[in-house]
Amino acid sequence: MVFHHIPPQAHLATQGQPGNKPGVLLVNLGTPEGTGYRAVRRYLSEFLSDRRVIEGSPLFWQPLLQGVVLTTRPSRSGRAYARVWDTERNESPLRTYTRHQAEKLAEQLAADGVPVAWGMRYGSPSVAQALRTLMEQGCDRIVCLPLYPQYSATTTATANDQLFRVLMKLRNQPAVRTVPSFPDDPDFITAVASSIREEQMHADQPFQMVVASFHGLPQQYVDKGDSYLADCTRTVAGLRAELGMDETNLPMTFQSRFGPTKWLEPYTAPFITGLPAKGIRRIAVVTPCFMADCLETLDEIGHEVREEFMKAGGESFTLVPCLNDSPASIRLLEKLVRRELLGWL
Numbered sequence: 001m002v003f004h005h006i007p008p009q010a011h012l013a014t015q016g017q018p019g020n021k022p023g024v025l026l027v028n029l030g031t032p033e034g035t036g037y038r039a040v041r042r043y044l045s046e047f048l049s050d051r052r053v054i055e056g057s058p059l060f061w062q063p064l065l066q067g068v069v070l071t072t073r074p075s076r077s078g079r080a081y082a083r084v085w086d087t088e089r090n091e092s093p094l095r096t097y098t099r100h101q102a103e104k105l106a107e108q109l110a111a112d113g114v115p116v117a118w119g120m121r122y123g124s125p126s127v128a129q130a131l132r133t134l135m136e137q138g139c140d141r142i143v144c145l146p147l148y149p150q151y152s153a154t155t156t157a158t159a160n161d162q163l164f165r166v167l168m169k170l171r172n173q174p175a176v177r178t179v180p181s182f183p184d185d186p187d188f189i190t191a192v193a194s195s196i197r198e199e200q201m202h203a204d205q206p207f208q209m210v211v212a213s214f215h216g217l218p219q220q221y222v223d224k225g226d227s228y229l230a231d232c233t234r235t236v237a238g239l240r241a242e243l244g245m246d247e248t249n250l251p252m253t254f255q256s257r258f259g260p261t262k263w264l265e266p267y268t269a270p271f272i273t274g275l276p277a278k279g280i281r282r283i284a285v286v287t288p289c290f291m292a293d294c295l296e297t298l299d300e301i302g303h304e305v306r307e308e309f310m311k312a313g314g315e316s317f318t319l320v321p322c323l324n325d326s327p328a329s330i331r332l333l334e335k336l337v338r339r340e341l342l343g344w345l
């Protein structure tokens with residue numbers, strides 16, 4: 001996204017004065033514009049060309065991506081997106097929830113005169129558009145919150161990279177603070193634990209196990225120093241402590257493996273489909289690495305893994321919703337943002 005059309009008044013508003021007008025930028029991963037081959041291909045091409053996501057040399061990867069992956073994957077992913085698509089709004093749940101999070105957070109910050117914008121790392125609205133919205137309102141101080149509880153270079157870092165990439169094109173840059181990951185923030189842990197308790201209350205029988213499924217990552221990225229696994233472990237430890245559970249009834253697994261390399265283990269799907277054979281037939285699955293329900297929760301877990309579990313002899317399968325735009329979620333976002341706003345407000 002090119003970024004040279006900030007109207008002159010936006011420059012005036014932020015120039016030469018101790019403006020001190022903060023704005024909040026929420027950044028999420030991104031999602032396609034539609035479920036058709038072209039839209040999904042465009043989105044996947046941008047996503048899978050990000051060198052934070054696929055670290056191998058583009059000399060090898062790009063021909064494979066453009067020639068092989070992007071001929072088959074968009075149709076498969078498009079069918080999956082179609083299953084979760086909101087046809088009325090014509091958008092994916094991830095986009096709806098991210099927008100609602102921004103709107104509700106904006107209500108909480110309105111009295112302080114702090115606007116909130118939201119952008120996607122891949123696709124639209126872009127991070128550039130979101131930043132422009134804030135700068136047009138005179139914001140010269142930006143708090144950037146990547147919407148990932150656990151840090152990974154493939155998510156958090158690339159969201160921040162994208163903001164700084166946009167700033168590279170500006171003569172007058174706003175000041176920027178990035179919000180760190182929050183894997184064991186007490187409000188985060190309490191909110192996720194409450195969602196699990198809530199689902200248990202509405203279930204006919206006690207869950208024999210609550211599987212905490214996190215998005216996977218190539219093992220090699222962790223070996224090279226990505227702190228994602230450490231962050232996931234902190235989240236699970238927090239949940240176990242809060243719920244009085246342990247690794248036997250609240251195990252940690254990793255989903256959405258992509259490609260042939262070794263990813264973090266155990267893999268969610270085979271782990272869950274193996275449970276009925278061990279006598280575990282009533283389970284819940286919680287996905288605490290996503291702040292909003294999306295393809296990976298609603299379809300991969302809520303549809304694909306659920307079906308496999310039931311076919312393997314499962315009796316009941318509960319997908320615990322993500323925090324989405326619940327009051328607890330907005331309170332958490334507000335707290336995280338206000339901590340970074342200290343000294344600016």
Ligand SMILES: C=CC1=C(C)c2cc3[nH]c(cc4nc(cc5[nH]c(cc1n2)c(C)c5CCC(=O)O)C(CCC(=O)O)=C4C)c(C)c3C=C
Pocket residue numbers: 029030031032044047053054073077092094148152154155215216217218228256258289290293294295296
């Ligand atoms: C290929 C490498 C991938 C890495 C590494 C990766 C890490 C990662 N992703 C998320 C969160 C989400 N990923 C989503 C979709 C998605 N992820 C990948 C690949 C990698 N992710 C692909 C190809 C896709 C697209 C869908 C598909 O074809 O399977 C989403 C959902 C977006 C939506 O529109 O709903 C999220 C969210 C995390 C947290 C993470 C790092 C640990």
Ligand SMILES: [Fe+2]
Pocket residue numbers: 215256
């Ligand atoms: Fe992903």
Ligand SMILES: [Fe+2]
Pocket residue numbers: 256257296300
């Ligand atoms: Fe996936």
